[in-house]
Amino acid sequence: MNKNQKSKKFVLLTIILIILTPLLYIVIYHQVGNNTIEINKFYKPFLLQHTKNSRIIIESGSNSLYALDSYMIEKEFNIQTINLSDAAAYPLKQKLLRIEKYLNKNDIILLPLEWKYYSRIELGDYFKNNLLGKLHYYYNFNSNLDELIQIANTPFINFTKNIKYKYRLSQKQHRYLGKNIEKFDKNERGTRINNKTILSQLTMSCDKYIFVKQIKNGFELSDTFKDNIQIIKRLQTKSKQIIFTWPTVVGDDCYSDKYRLKLDKFVIKLKKYLDDNEVLIIGNPYDSKFPTKDMADTFYHVKPNAKEVRTKKLIKLIKYHPVNKYFKRDKLQYQEDIKLSKNNMLNLLNRTCLAKEKISFKSSKAIFQGWSHPEKEFRWSLNNSSIIYFRIDPNNLIGILKLNINTLGKQNIKLAINGYDLGEKIVNGKNKQLKFNFDPTILNKNKINIIKFDFSNAHKPNAEDKRLLAMALKSFELE
């Protein structure tokens, strides 16, 4: 090959590789982005993914995170209520697409949106840079073009960090299952308490804070919002009902006279637009305005007492509105829903314990509920009852459960597997091995099994430690 041919080949190969590199990048990005993590570390996406049947889904920015008590709503209407609200800096479009991915036909979506969502919003750098990693649950797109734009805007360095992060999450996903189920059992539904005090650097007025986009661009319904309405209309066909309501704002100077006229006009315009698009909106903005004394750390964050007031107001509003027909559900149906959701979550445990396998206190082959955090060599039982969920093939078992434990003084340890009582033993001291015999047929082959411990003598270890402890589990095994 002469030099000219060599040069020509070199140039052509270079050009081909320059073109192929981004294509390869796009393919990998797409694959990683669309790869869903089944057991999410983050509780809200976990709830959305794994709760079943009827649900009320609250989606908004942080105003509703602190202002709407989802469990209070759940108890009132007997419908599982999950509060997905997080940062208002994250785009509504991505929030809606996330809901769409896991939407049930019986779901009701409640949208007490921050004012900024009605204006044009650009994606923030934090959101763009973490969409594949920390915010991976928002990785959903309306079209391939949208996805391509996102990919093109993600620097490779973030891509690598994100991939690393997501890979670790997926590797450790079973670790989060127990914690998330425990939260669900404790009726945590995504709402948070904000007891912070007013930030000293909060120098701007409430209106300047909440209407930041409107003051800049005018009180207009942006194209961004109108595009989102198209997604909402699509969600309406896939769900029971979508309801708009107003954001909770807090501060004596909120909705001041200076902006009141503009706000009222805007509210009329918004209501008309939603009416035209057959989307329901309830209440009025002033219902959810609170005085400064209820402010936590910003004009959108209320203290817990105001949360209760706001939630009650919203419940009342729904009850006296024709929309209440969608909220009628009895207690039995609700209990079934909870059971279904819980079983669905437990079924995520897909690792099976082997006969004679030592399962440690922090193994991801079991779900530990009612236990304290894992320490170096063991984890303490918490309060008077603790549970272990696990899977096992009972065929090769002779029916012995062995426990390696320490106890806090003298303890009565009562044990049951799948509801069958295995008896009670009194233990005192460290490095003890307990044996319980059982009939292997009480174990389920294809279902989750439960070991339930009861500790009648659980107590505080000392004055400083408020936990009620009884037994420190090191490992268990079944023969």
Added chain:
Amino acid sequence: MLFNSYEFIFVFLPITFFIYFYLNHKRQTEASKGFLVFSSLFFYSWWNIAYLPIILSSMLFNYVLGTSLAREVKDNKNKFSKKSLLTFGVVSNIALLGYFKYTDFLIYNFNFAFDSNIELLHLALPLAISFFTFQQIAYLVDSYRQETKEYDFLNYAVFVTFFPQLIAGPIVHHKEMMPQFAQVKNKVKNYKNIAIGIFIFSIGLFKKVVIADTFAIWATQGFDTATTLNLFEAWATSLSYTFQLYFDFSGYTDMAIGLALLFNIKLPINFNSPYKSTDIQDFWRRWHITLSRFLKDYIYIPLGGNRNGEFKTYNNLMATFIIGGIWHGAGWTFVFWGFLHGLALVVHRVWSKFGFKLWTWLAWLITFNFINIAWVFFRAKDWDDAVKVLKGMFGLSDIVIAQKFEKYLSFLNSYDFVIFGDVTTHIHSGSEPIIWIFIGFFIILFMKNSMQLIENFKYKIYQIIFIVISIWTLHFMSISGVESQFLYFNF
């Protein structure tokens, strides 16, 4: 439009390249030159179209004057008129540069000296004005000396505006450019030049985006943000800028040389491993070579050079470097930087005259440190910033030693100026600058420079991989995806 932007690499460059060679292929030589001028002016106007009339009128003025100067020689008219014409041309060019670059500086100093209150004009410096002004002054002098041969405006426009070297050099001579544009073989695509051109361009891109922009973080933190710097931070700051400036400017030059080569034009070398220099004269033979050439040919020698005795030579050296300093920017710190280099050259000259010799490593150490310290004045926005960095470098601020060494060096606790703690708090960077400074030293001292790398170009696959990585480097490295400007665009 920056060389390190995607719009340049993937849109402007391919379009310009293909149309230029297409027109040449169709034997539309004049049209191809016209297109190149148009593209270059488009490239220039991308930043701010308001500057376009300035460069156009400057070009027209110098072209008319240059042609007149050359004609006068041909017609052999009286020499007084020819010299006046040249003087008028040079003064006009300097006046244009001076108006935009130095008016505020002069007003500020006038106000300071006479306690007056004349308002500053806050003029924006038209892009590349320092470079195209110097290039055209050189053209006028060359015309005066009968060293120019092309008198066609289109050719002249190509010479001034050729986009690879328009913004920040290399500063080229008319006589070294025009014959290349005229050669028939250069009007045809040359794959060897394309391959080497892309390779040099990618080296430059890598130097800029990966190395210079990384050092820029600590240089900016240290010079502009931190209010105080400890010993390590101050050295990290000054060395970061020393490396940033070199990799930024030599990176730009590599890109310019590579781009020109795509069009079969060889631009002169501008950097030749300057930080390997073992004396200051050696440094100026390796650093911004085309500027040094200009200063020598058009300032130092016309002032008398070394022809009028030692004392006059020293004066000429000082004057040349002070002018060189002020060319870089309107500020006393630049003047002082030029003065320091002038002084160093005088000292070196005296030293050499006496025949003193140093060990090579010691000579390198002294030269490098002098250059590094002098850059502090070049970079600092004002005297206070320079003093802040220098105070830290010479241990006049605290000496902070990493906490982990306290158990071995606890006896140092008795000294008030020694603190054990976080070494790089003020430049927010942990141990990263240490690693990068080592990398910087390794590259400048032990690696071949870009010109040496292409001496025996081998067309290897690793070279292709390097090009691909470099081209996508912006995407690989950038957090925000926004490319950063080159330092020399400010001068």
